Amino acid sequence: MTELSRRNFIKSSTAFAGFAVVVSNTPALLAAEQSSHSGIGTCMRFGEDGLPVLCVPTPDMGQGMMTTAAQIIAEELDLDLSAVSVEFLPFVGVINDDGIAQDGELVQGAGGSHSTMDLWPALRKTSAYVRALFIEAASQKWGVPATRLSTAGGFVIDQKANEKISFGELAELAQTVTVDKKAAQPKSISSFRVVGKDAKNVAARDIVTGKPVFASDVSVPGMLHAAIRRCPHLNGTIVSYDSTKIEMMPGVRAVVKMDQFLEDDQTFRVIADGVAVVADTYWQARQAADALEIKWNGDISKDDSTDLILKKCNALLKDGEFKQVQKRGDIETAFKAASQTIDVTYTHPSWAHACIEPHNCIADVKTDSAEIWVGHQTMAAPANIAKKFAGIDAAKVTGHFYRMGTGFGRKYVQDFVAEAVVLSKRMKAPVKVTWSREDEMEQDYPNHMGAYRVRAAIDSKGDLSGWHIKTALDTGRDWVARDFPAHTLENTLGEFAKVPNHISHGAWRGPSHNSGAWVVQSALNEAAHAAGRDPLEFLVALYNKTGTVKAPNWPNMDIDFRRHAALLEKVATEAGYGKKMPTGWGQGIAVHYTFVSACAHVVDLEMIGDNNYRVHKVTSAIDCGLAVNPLGVRAQVESGIMDGLCTAKYGNFVFENGVPTTNNFDSYLKMRIDEAPAVVDIHIMDFGDTDPRGTGEISLPPLIPALTNAIFAASGKRVRKLPISENL
Amino acid sequence: MIKLSINGTERSFEGDEEMPLLWHLREEAGLTGTKFGCGIGQCGACTVHVDGEAIRSCSVPMASLNGAAITTIEGLADGDNLHPVQEAWIEEDVPQCGYCQAGQIMATVAFLKDTPNPTDEDINNGITNICRCGTYYRIRKAIKRAAENMQTA
Structure with missing residues (x-):
């Protein structure tokens, strides 16, 4: 992280002289007084009614952070979640020496299933410190030692004197007292009342009554609306357009050429x-934009067709050049000594995000300041985008943040904010950019596509003894070639190659893991069958033997593969794995770790004819460390199950000559309730962790191989090409 | 001129009659609870009631609505008293991101009028809205809970 010698805090929307403190996870404390957030600490403020408002630092796109963070705050402050309101904290990060807005100690972004892990230490300490301030204030007010005071239900209590005083009454005094920040320690886990207990979505009442909780629901005075026609060809350009007919259409104020903006060596699209x-x-x-006649030049991407790219990937696997990204022991010795081998190839197409709320953003760019209303996965981003696209000092940008109608990694990107900024600057007025569904799909930053060849050796004892994986993708993501079991088994080789193309890829729920788990867990299932062993027993033995590895991005966390074995045994027991089933029924099992959490599933399904199936039940076990909100964890596991079932069966985001052609829900199909299993049985494992791990992206990756392994068990058909609906 | 009522309030409309009801609700009536999801009647995020029936408001032009009575998610509760379907949605903790849920609730309210005691198969056939969070498991439970609560109410 950049050294922060100049700590300018971004002005928040509720800016007035205030007081805020973030108690750092490190010994160095952030300078508190400079922040303009008007709350008591960054974690709470008082509403006009005097009641506490909990301030959640992290975006919520359905992953439940608003509720989870509120639980953490409520826990340390001894507040009852049902007696408070909850809102998003404005951006309270810092501007670094390069003028870039970035997070301070509180991480204000959501991605990589990091949010709870990121917030856990800082938010607990901050909240504990605020509680200590209230106690100190009461101590001074009553002239009694702080040590005999306690807190409960939003009051400081002096049991000895039989007195209590509300936090609200102490608000002013609490802002003048000081306490030893180190002494304000978070609670011990054994005393938790809120964390670790089921908490329902704190926004549920607003949601079910249709309150305006999304950025798309916002209007600001004087606001104009923009609809944008973007080049449908990947990185293509405009040849010409004729706006004379549409300039006279009702309500039209301006027709504005949007200039292409690419970055990352002129390949990654930011503005089309x-x-x-x-x-x-x-x-x-919208009407005028649709009526506009535009001539495009898509020559640059005319070879970017899904069929052609996948053909190239498969051709590479046969005789292309690969880069070694993992090598352990001697793979050929393992194959020479093998009693069984498999050599299988898997292929999958791209997947679109299909965020249910099409992207939108309001920007109001003035001469030397800007306001932005948006749902975005990174709360520092709007300030930096306004700086980049309108030259506004990042410290002069006010962001107003809203729930996102899903994100999945797509709302991490700059484009929809950048467009609003560019147009507001041009129009000298607030401009709201609203994407159509077709825009959202055609201009997606999709998941990768590609082909994978796995050769596995099985020794005379029936154990996996060699693993050779070659991945040929349309991105540079070599993770699956480097990781399990390529990075743990004695003899392995991982190789990687990329097919050039013009697709701007993005993070898609469980990047790399989402399809990588399918490849690895399918191949292991095939290896188990080749070895004549039951897949469950084969996997449990393999994981128990693998032991523990360091997680690459989380230095303090290990991946203990014996937990994988425990997850597998749990789901097997709960699902009655191996039980006798009617003809045409089958069970599939798989496990996978994404980041530092892991999940296992058993899928029970029934074949419908030869080419279709119905999933009746999914049994799951997740290791997400300490589960702050078990009800929310189960929601996320359910979500990953449904997304996995849907994506595996229907996910096929098609490019034809550089144009995404599956651009709405009639061509890019999504599963509906009729195909959702009526029974989902989720078990949250307790391995004694005292810190949370991630949840939002964890259950999807292993779901897809559990499903295809179940199809094999039920029908004998091995799914080696996705989507299933087109390849069974 | 189109005359219609929205959540019991009489309104008149003199704009582009080809404009779908969705944009009248969101941009002119200030009722943003009804969501834009696909614009082609596929996802159901824009579901409202027209004369008691669930319709996808992104695909219904204003021209067809003279004399119609519209109910949106904002008009479903009776003051602070939520509709049993809304209650069930909270009780089963259905919403994740929440964006599609107004449409899911409006679809369910209409569905339960015709099918007050639905089987799983009835739900499979009768509810076709897309939820990208995949809250289907809890939606199914909430529909059944609402049905039960409405029968004993």
Whole structure:
């Protein structure tokens, strides 16, 4: 991280002289007084009614962080979640020496299933410190020692004197007292009342009554609406357009050329070449934009077709050049000594994010400041985007943050904010950019596609003794070639190659893991069958033998593969894995770790004819460390199950000559309730962790191989190409 | 001129009659609880009631609504008293991101009028809205809970 010698805090929307402190996870404390957040510490403020408002630092896109963070705050402050309201904290990070806004001690982004892990130490300490401030304030007010005071239900209590005083009454005094920050320690786990208990979504009532909780619901005075026609060809450009007909259409204020903006060596699209129509209403802007005649030049990407790219990937696997990214022992010796081998190839296409809320953003860019209303996965991003695209000092950007109608990694990107910034600057007025569904899909940053060849050796004892994986993808993601079991088994070789193309890829729920788990767990299942062993017993033995490895991105966390074995045994027991089933039924099992958490599933399904199936039940076990909100963890596991079932069966985001052609829900199909299993049985494992791990992306990756392994068990058909609906 | 009522309030409309009801609700009536999801009637995020029936408001032009009575998610509760379907949604902790849930709830309210005691198969056939969070397991439980609560109410 950049050394922060100049700590300018971003002004928040509720900016007035305030007091905020983040108690750092490290000995160095952040300078508190400079922040403009008006709360008591960054974790709470008082509403106009005098009641506590908990301030959640992290975005919520359905992964439940608003509730989880509120639980952490409520725990340390001894507040009852049902007696408080909850809101998002404005951005309270810092501006570094290069003028870039970045997170301070509180990480204000959501990605990589990190949020709870990131927040856990800092938010607990901050909240514990605020509690200590209230106690100190009461101590001074009553003239009694702080040590005899306690807190409960939003009051400081002096049991001896039989007195209590509300936090609200102490608010002013609490801002003047000081306490030893080191002495304000978070609670011990054994005394938790809120953390570790089921908490329902704190926004549920607003959601079910249709309150405006999304950025798309926001209007600001004087706001204009923009609809943008973007080049449908990957990195293509405009040849010409004729706006004369649409300039006279009702409500149209301006037709604005949007200039292509690429980064990462002129390959990654940030702004697509296009034309924006700015009008009084969205409907007017949309109608005019649709009527605009544009001639595109898509020559650059004419070879970017899904079929062609996948053909190239498969051709590479046969005789292409690969880069070694993992090598252990001597793979050929393992194959020479093998009593059984498998040599199998798996292929999958791209997947789109299909965020249910199409991207949108309001920007109001003034001469030397800007305001932005958005749902974004990174709360530092809007300030940096306004700086980059309108030259506004990042410290002069006010961000207003809202729930996101899903994100999945897509709302991590700059484009929809950048467009609003560019257009507001041009129009000298607030501009709301609203994407259509077709925009959202055509301009997606999709998951990778590619082909994988796995050769596995099985020794005379029936154990996996060699693993040779070659991955040929349309991205540079070599993870699956480097990781389990390539990085743990004695004799392995991992090789990687990339097929050039013009697709701008993004993070898609469980990047690399999402399809990598399918490849690895399918191949291990095939290896078990080749060895004549039951897949469960084969996997349990393999994981128990593997032991523990350091997690690459989390220095203090290990991946203990014996936990994988325990997860497998748990789901097997709960699902009655191996039980006798009717003809045409089958069970599939798989496990996988994503980041530092792991999940195992058993899928029970029934074949419907030869080419279709119905999933009746999914049994799951997750290791997510300490589960702050078990109800929320189960929601995330359910979500990953449904997304996995849906993506495996239907996910096929198709490019034809550089144009994404599956651009709405009639062509890019999503599963509906009729295909969702009516029974989902989720078990949260307790391995004694005292810290949380991640949850949001963990259950999807192992679901896909559990499903395809179940199809094999039920039908004898091995799914080596996705999506299943087109390849069974 | 189109005259219609929305959540019991009489309104008149003189704009582009080809405009779908969705944009009238969101941009002119200030009722943003009804969501834009796909614009082609596929996802159901925009589901509202027209004369008691669930319809996808992104695909219904204003021209067809003269005399219609519209109910949106904002008009479902009776003051602070939530509709049993809304209650069930909270009790089963259905919403994750929440974006599609207004449409899911409106679809369910209409569905339960015709099918007050639904089987799994009835739900499979009767509810077709997309949820990208995949809350289907809890939606199914909430539908059944709402049905039960409405029968004993």
